[in-house]
Amino acid sequence: MSTGTYVVLAAPSGGLKVTVVFIIGLVIAGGLIWAVRTGMRVMDREPDRPRADEQPHLPATGAVREEREMREPDEIPLNNDGSPRLMPYELHHSGSRRCDDQKRRRWLPGSSGAFGSGGPGHV
DSSP states (O other), X not given: OXXXXXXXXXXXXXXXXXXXXXXXXXXXXXXXXXXXXXXXXXXXXXXXXXXXXXXXOOOXXXXXXXXXXXXXXXXXXXXXXXXXXXXXXXXXXOSEEEOSOOOOOOOOTTOOSSTTSOOOOOO
């Protein structure tokens, strides 16, 4: 026998390969169909989208404007005298309070613009 005969005898038949690939394709297609149908069922259970009259509207006074104010930290008092410690429910909701001085702080003349900007810094 020649080498060509061995090659022909060793090669598997093409019908088996085609059948396996076809079955794998059917499994993948079935999985995709199942996923789409499951997604459609989930979407059917969700509440309907809000109608146009249920959408949020601007207040009668118009758009809300930005409010700027200077804040200062609300310090927690230290209790070195042995008094009971401050509990979370005794604090108020904000960690800062409105500052008495509402004038905006400006850059000092001659100070650098930012860290690493190459300026001389505070002189």
